[in-house]
Amino acid sequence: MTLTPPRTVSDVRPGTVTGADANQAPPLAPYDASADVALVEALHREGAGWAEDDVRRLGRLAGSPEAQRWAEDANRFEPELRVVDRYGNRVDEVEFHPAWHQLMDTAISEGLGGAAWADERAGAHVARTAGSLVWGHTEAGHGCPVTMTYAVxxxxxxxxxxxxxxxxxxTSRVYEPGLRVxxxxxxxxxxxxxxxxxxxxxxxxxxxxxxxxxxxxxxxxxxxxxxxxxxxxxxxxxxxxxxxxxxxxxxxxxxxxxxxxxxxxxxxxxxxxxxxxxxxxxxxxxxxxxxxxxxxxGVRTIIDMVSCTRLDCATGSAALMRKALVEAGHHVQHRAAFGRRLVDQPLMRNVLADLALESEAATAFTLRLSGAADRALRGDEQEQAFRRIGTAVGKYWITKRGPAFTAEAMECLGGNGYVEESGMPRLYREAPLNSIWEGSGNVNALDVLRALGREPVVADALMHEIGLARGGDARLDAAADRLGADLAAAARDLGSIEFRARRLVEQMALTLQASLLVRHSSPAVADAFCSSRLDGHGGLAFGTLDADVDAGAILERALPGLASA
Structure with a gap:
């Protein structure tokens, strides 16, 4: 993320209400949607470093004024159903604004549809997920047919x-709309x-x-x-x-x-x-x-499709969170209140740092799942077991966090965030969808229980993954021990835990995210996540991190330039 030089409070002249002196943030675009340290690190870690140049190029396009306008227009001018033609013949066609076709053409030509299945390079599916994470900074609606084309x-x-x-x-990279043979x-x-x-x-x-x-x-x-x-x-x-x-x-x-x-x-x-x-x-x-x-x-056949679409649900929510975080960070750098810029207000820094933790955890989890899928599809049995349970856990938790995250990011913009032209209301309306699509939270939680009952090896795969961070943080070790005990108890009597299935799946997700951050992120991020998510030193709302967290280091990693602005 490239930040423009901040203004000081003294730059604002009393009585002016327009232009650069109106205490308003300048337009965000152009910006680079791939300027995400956690994403780039995970891209390499999961075996697709060869795709970095393409991901960065797509990220710059996603943050361009042109692509952002496509996103706005595609949602402003909604698709229209035409049941019959002028002669009364049944046609059942849906007409889209040209912006929709621009978004679709880019997504398909960049390989976000089915192209990964035709790419024999290790990490091809990871590269696709990373591309989806940055292209998701445009808009989510066109991602639906793109996802299904991949998953079919x-x-x-x-x-x-x-x-x-x-x-x-x-698996073609050619977008050819229109109904033909x-x-x-x-x-x-x-x-x-x-x-x-x-x-x-x-x-x-x-x-x-x-x-x-x-x-x-x-x-x-x-x-x-x-x-x-x-x-x-x-x-x-x-x-x-x-x-x-x-x-x-x-x-x-x-x-x-x-x-x-x-x-x-x-x-x-x-x-x-x-x-x-x-x-x-x-x-x-x-x-x-x-x-x-x-x-x-039929269910057994189509479940292969559902596994892929559920991963894309998590990907979509992670992209939405990152986009909302970037919007919030941009606003608070340029907006002043009560004599100081918002970014310099301690409580606002707490909120942003907490959001940054959540966003990085979602990104790391999503790309780890994509890496598991890529290796599972190439015959890795350990990764197949981890993918089986990890995708259901990730789909449940990451999509569940999206609505609260987006609401908090919108609040960072205050009233400006509540008006349509800010783009935040569109993100907010979009946020609940991925939790509902491809199985609601209850369906995914029950799917985790089903996997534990039918394929006990998946619990071992999950605990093995978490165990790779053993010794890195005492709070994580304690959480892993609690989870292991709970999974063992659940295995003895799965029928008794359906009522609290969501709590168990949440416990899996947080412990797994913490393990990924302890292994791969900065000490400041890992410490704050374990403290707030595992050790109880955080509240239920965003912005309740403990006083001793290094918010500056967290923000510098998530939004370079913001911490010292």
């Missing part, structure tokens, strides 16, 4: 014949349709029916989905009840003969945030679909 690939591999046709197009395009986008209004996360209650046809592996689907993003994708993975049970299917919008599939968009959701993205309710009125994986094993 491992699920589609359960149908090798289909993967052979579609995977090269899903998928195999005639240079690049494809993918979505998924899992939930239905009567069941939500309980997909086994789905009522969409898949009827077999005379052609093996080809079905027609009849039913409706409750949340499907984004309806202008080329293909979708959909769950439906076939004669053999709940199964997974590939549904194209355009059939091989060029005709439109019977995939009708009823309406677009009017959502709290994520306004740039078109979330829809589609009806499947005999839509042609191809079976993916074994019939009756």
């Amino acid at each position: 690939v491992p699920a589609l591999r359960h149908a090798p014949a289909l993967a052979e046709v579609y995977e090269p197009l899903l 998928p195999t005639e395009k240079q690049g494809l986008l993918a979505g998924m349709g899992m939930t239905e209004r009567q069941g939500g996360s309980d997909v086994r209650t789905n009522t969409t029916v898949a009827q077999s046809t005379e052609e093996p592996g080809v079905f027609t689907l009849h039913g409706a989905k409750w949340f499907t993003s984004a309806p202008m994708c080329d293909v979708f993975l959909v769950l439906a009840q076939s004669p053999g049970g709940l199964s997974c299917f590939l549904v194209p919008r355009i059939l091989p003969d060029g005709s439109r599939n019977r995939f009708h968009v009823v309406r677009l959701k009017d959502k709290l945030g994520n306004r740039s993205n078109a979330s829809s309710e589609p009806e499947l009125d005999g839509a042609v679909a191809w079976l993916v994986g074994e019939e009756g094993r």
Whole structure:
């Protein structure tokens, strides 16, 4: 983050209300979204240092006035559903502002879609996550189809014949909007349709029916989905009840003969945030679909997709937190109150330092999970076990912290942060989504319990990871001992701890984050995190760090130039 020279209180002339003398922060953009020490360190640590130049280039673009304007326009001019054309023909098309297409084109061409699956270099998935963390400084809505295009690939591999046709197009770096025969395009986008209004996360209650046809592996689907993003994708993975049970299917919008599939968009959701993205309710009125994986094993098939989307939920929240922190840091450096700049106010420094701790912990955790995924996909069994439990824990905790974090960062800007043109209200509306999408907090907490019950090795993998920091901080050692004892007790009677599952998962997340910071961050960051998150020397609100923390060192690491401003 490059900071402009600060003004002093004496620069403000009484009676002036406009221009540089109005005690207002100058525009933040241009800035470098990749100017994040914790992110760059983790990029190298997790095996993708070779991507640093690309990540930094993308970070500079993300913080440019042009890209920030794309983000604003894509949310100001929301997508519109066009059900029929001028002649009354059913078209079910969604029209987006050009800014949306600029964001999408950049994300796909920079490899944030499915390109990592076609990259044989170790660390390819880490590089993608790091790119997503910096490009996330623009806006989150377009990240939905980008994420699903990435996540569909491992699920589609359960149908090798289909993967052979579609995977090269899903891993392409070409963004080609518009509905055409998928195999005639240079690049494809993918979505998924899992939930239905009567069941939500309980997909086994789905009522969409898949009827077999005379052609093996080809079905027609009849039913409706409750949340499907984004309806202008080329293909979708959909769950439906076939004669053999709940199964997974590939549904194209355009059939091989060029005709439109019977995939009708009823309406677009009017959502709290994520306004740039078109979330829809589609009806499947005999839509042609191809079976993916074994019939009756739909959840098992699509879970490979869900594991990837859950990691991206954590990534999205970590990016949102970092963006909010940068906005807050920029404001307090330039705004004065009560005779001093805000950054020089001790309590404000406490708040910013606390936010910086949370942001770095989220970034380190996210990139550690991405590194685990990259190595697990290459056959590392230890990392497979850690990924299994770590992704559920990270998705639960990082996304859960986002709303409170964003609210506190907005408060740093005061009334200025509450108006739309600051951009903070958009971040605030966006913040709850990742905790809800791909399974709410309860679903993820229960998933952790399920993993502990079915795959006891995952607890060992978690404790092994935490144990790598053994001896680095006495408070962490004590927390690790408590967690180990609690996990052992849980293993003896998993059925009795569902009521307090969230507390156990929170304990896992904080202990794991502390271990990462003790091993890899600065002493000031590690000490303050362990003190406030593990040892009880911090309150429940941000800005309650103990008096002996080195706030200056924390801020200098998170936002260089701010500590000594």
